[in-house]
Amino acid sequence: MDFASLLGRQLKDDEVVEVLEVQDMQVVYDFDRTHENLEDVYWAAAQASGFQLRFDQNQKLDVVFLYIAASEGFRPIARDEAGVPLYESFDEAKQGFTREGISFRESPGEKWWVKGDFGSNTRHYEFRDDALFRVTLSTQAA
Template identity: 40%
Template sequence: MTLVELLGMNLKDDVVLQFLEDYQVGELVYWFDRLHEGTDDEYRANAKASGFEVIFDQNQVLETVFCYASPTDGFASVDAAVAGVPFFSSPAEAECAALTAGHRCTKGTVDVPQLGLKTSWVLHERADARVHYEFRDSVLALVTLSRPKS
C-alpha cells in the first residue's frame, strides 16, 4: 500500500492503521477551530524519519499527505515508492510527464527576494489524486498528495 492509495480512506481502516504502525507514525494531534474562524477540524500525524505527514479531515478521512522529497524541518526524505507517485528532477520533466499521461496540468512560480523564496510548482490532476510538485531552487522539495476535487 502507498500513501496515494490511502487517500480517501478512514483513519480507523485496518489498512491505514497498519500503514501508520509500519512507518512509526507518531502521535495523532487533533486541531480544532479554537479561534472560531470557520475552519474545519482535522487530525494530523507525522513520520519524520520516513519523510511524510498525514492530515485527516473532521470525519477522519485522509485528505492530504505532505511528502518531503528533500530533508526539511526535521523530516527525512520520503521514498518515492512509499508516496506511490513518480518524483521528477525538474518542473519541465513534471509538466511533460503530466501531458504524456493525459493528466490536466497547471504550473506556476513564486519569487519573493525579500524572503529568499524562489519556487516553482506543477500540479497534476489525476483521477485518483491531485499531486502538487514544489521545486525550490530547481530541486524537488515537497510533493503534496490530496484527494481529487469532486
C-alpha cells in the same frame, strides 16, 4: 508505499492503522481553538520516514505530504517508498504529465509548482532552487 490508494480512507481503516502502527505514528487532533470557523483536522507525522498525513474533520485522509528534501524536521522520504513518479525538474514534470495525457496547472511566471489532476485526486509537485522539494497528494475535496 501506495499513498494515493490511502487517500479517502478513514483514520480507523485497517490499511491506515497499519501505516500508523508500523511507523509508530501519533495522531494529533488540531481543533479550531481560535473560533475562526475553521474545520478541525487530524495530523500524523512520520518525520524519520519523510511523510505526513492529514485527515479532515470526518477523519478521512485527504492530504499526504511527501518530503523529498529535508525540511520542517522531516527527513527526505526514501525515493522507492514515494509510490509516485519523482520528477527532478519542473520541465520534466510538465513533460511527464503531457506524455501521460494528464491535465495540469502550473505556477504563473516562476517554475515553482505543477499540479496534475488524476480524477479523484491530485499530485502537486513543488520545486525550490530548480529541484524537487515536496510532493503533495490530495483528494479533490481537500
